Amino acid sequence: MCAICGCSGEHDHSHGHDHSHDHGHHHHGHEHAHGTLVELEARILAKNDALAQKNRGWFAGREILALNLVGAPGAGKTALIERTIAELGGEPPLFVVEGDQATANDAERIRAAGAPVVQLNTGTGCHLDAAMVARGLSELRPPSGSAVLIENVGNLVCPALFDLGEHAKVVLFSVTEGEDKPIKYPHMFNAAGLVVLSKIDLLPHLDFSVGRALDHVRAVNPDAAIVQLSARTGEGVAEWCAWLRRQAAAARDSAFA
Amino acid sequence: MHELALTCSIVEMAEEAAEGRRVARVTLVIGKLSGAMTDAIRFCFDEVARGTAVEGAALAIVEPEGRARCDECGAEFATPDLLAHCRCGSFALTRTQGEELTIRSIELEEAA
Numbered sequence: 001m002c003a004i005c006g007c008s009g010e011h012d013h014s015h016g017h018d019h020s021h022d023h024g025h026h027h028h029g030h031e032h033a034h035g036t037l038v039e040l041e042a043r044i045l046a047k048n049d050a051l052a053q054k055n056r057g058w059f060a061g062r063e064i065l066a067l068n069l070v071g072a073p074g075a076g077k078t079a080l081i082e083r084t085i086a087e088l089g090g091e092p093p094l095f096v097v098e099g100d101q102a103t104a105n106d107a108e109r110i111r112a113a114g115a116p117v118v119q120l121n122t123g124t125g126c127h128l129d130a131a132m133v134a135r136g137l138s139e140l141r142p143p144s145g146s147a148v149l150i151e152n153v154g155n156l157v158c159p160a161l162f163d164l165g166e167h168a169k170v171v172l173f174s175v176t177e178g179e180d181k182p183i184k185y186p187h188m189f190n191a192a193g194l195v196v197l198s199k200i201d202l203l204p205h206l207d208f209s210v211g212r213a214l215d216h217v218r219a220v221n222p223d224a225a226i227v228q229l230s231a232r233t234g235e236g237v238a239e240w241c242a243w244l245r246r247q248a249a250a251a252r253d254s255a256f257a
Numbered sequence: 258m259h260e261l262a263l264t265c266s267i268v269e270m271a272e273e274a275a276e277g278r279r280v281a282r283v284t285l286v287i288g289k290l291s292g293a294m295t296d297a298i299r300f301c302f303d304e305v306a307r308g309t310a311v312e313g314a315a316l317a318i319v320e321p322e323g324r325a326r327c328d329e330c331g332a333e334f335a336t337p338d339l340l341a342h343c344r345c346g347s348f349a350l351t352r353t354q355g356e357e358l359t360i361r362s363i364e365l366e367e368a369a
Contacts, residue, residue: 035281035364038274044266044285044358127259158259161292161358186339187292220339222348 048162051130055165058137065092065147065251067244068164070188071172072181073154076198078106079231080172080240081149082113087234087241088147092248095142097150099128106151116140127158130165147248156185167251168193175199175206179213186220194225194243201230260297263358264305267298271363272310282315282364290323290339290355314363323355 043049059066069077078098085094096117098106107119118140120132133150142148150166152159156173171192173181176199182189189195195217197210210228217226227243229236271283283302287295295318306312323336327343327350334343336355342348 036367037362037364039362040270040274040360041362042270042274042360044263044270044360046270047266125262127262129262158262161259161263183340190339219342219348 045161045163048130051134052163052165055130055134055137057165058134059148059165059167059251060254062142062144062146063252064142064144065244065248066150066164066166067147067247068150068152068159068166068169069172070152070156070159070169070192071154071174071198072156072177075154075172075174075177076231077151077154077172078109080196080198080229080237081110081115081151083231083234083237084149084241084244085110085113085115087237088244092245093143093146095140095146095148097128097133097136097140097148099132099151099153101125101153116142122153126153126155127162128152128164129162133164145252147244156181156188160187160191167247170194170196172196172198173213175202175208175210175213179209180216182213182216182220189217189220189224192221192224194227195221196240197226197228199230199232200228200235201233260293261301261305263293264298264301267360268302268305268309268311270360271314274363275310275365278310278368279366280311280314280363281366282317283311284317284319284361284363286319286321286357286359286361288321288323288355288357290336290352291358293358295320319361321354321357323352325350325352325354 071077081096088094094115096110096115098110098117098119099122100106101122101124104119107117110117118136120128120136122128128150150164169192171188175197197213214226217224225243227236227240229240231237267283267285271280287293287298299316302316306314324333325336326333327345327347329347329349330343330345332343332345333353343350
């Protein structure tokens with residue numbers, strides 16, 4: 001192997017022009033004995049992004065709102081969906097895609113709460129991708145004018161990069177997780193359209209500063225809307241449902257834009 | 258470990274672009290603010306490439322630093338992380354560099 005550029009062939013590096021090799025990637029400038037360079041400049045996520053755009057078009061054609069719910073395991077994503085099904089009362093009709101590495105436990109909870117649901121198991125996978133969601137939709141078949149809540153795999157890191165075709169990412173973090181979560185996981189919070197601070201009924205038992213937590217959210221994402229709620233007591237849930245209905249109305253309007 | 262999924266895409270795309278020839282080198286551009294760890298991609302690469310036309314290829318990764326332009330005052334500056342904000346106090350930034358997540362090129366072995 002060539003010790004200068006790391007390529008697997010034998011070739012002469014004493015080429016005539018003054019050219020530093022310290023950045024290890026500049027292979028356009030000199031001719032290798034073996035190399036044919038193919039310029040790609042292709043996004044690594046191009047395939048997922050194309051499928052996500054297909055999902056987005058599918059949603060738009062049916063005036064469906066799609067939200068991608070992300071957060072750490074135990075942040076209260078499933079509990080919020082259960083509560084939302086009851087609070088919305090079918091306006092708009094709610095359909096749910098559940099993502100977990102294993103088990104259909106969450107799908108059973110959602111079904112019991114009264115919404116059609118499809119469970120996606122990722123196996124060892126740490127996030128949902130656009131292809132999985134497309135498969136889920138083909139099974140779920142949400143009708144025109146409905147809202148689809150996609151509960152991603154509990155994980156504050158990996159789902160940030162994978163577009164599913166959703167209108168917005170909703171990031172949940174609970175008051176038991178610590179107020180610095182937004183700055184510890186800035187990519188996820190930076191990608192959020194709405195940040196939900198959950199389990200606020202527990203605040204009297206904790207040393208959690210809501211003010212500091214919200215400052216951290218604004219530091220990584222000054223544009224995100226913020227809702228504080230408790231799925232257990234119902235406090236703040238009306239505000240979340242109002243946000244969801246506004247998004248649903250916007251999704252219907254944008255279908256004709 | 259979304260880097261495993263990214264590496265699978267990288268190898269798949271490189272193999273497609275090689276059109277049946279063997280790949281000697283893959284050059285990536287992974288911005289420092291892209292959300293992908295280059296160490297993890299390197300860790301996965303050889304294993305994912307095994308048994309494909311990319312097996313044994315060298316992996317070069319260019320890592321552009323983060324940069325942004327302030328939406329308020331127009332200043333351009335380095336952003337080492339996603340928490341960086343403008344000296345004018347504004348957090349409203351347009352990122353101009355550092356979020357790249359692309360395959361720049363592949364280098365093919367000469368047909369024998």
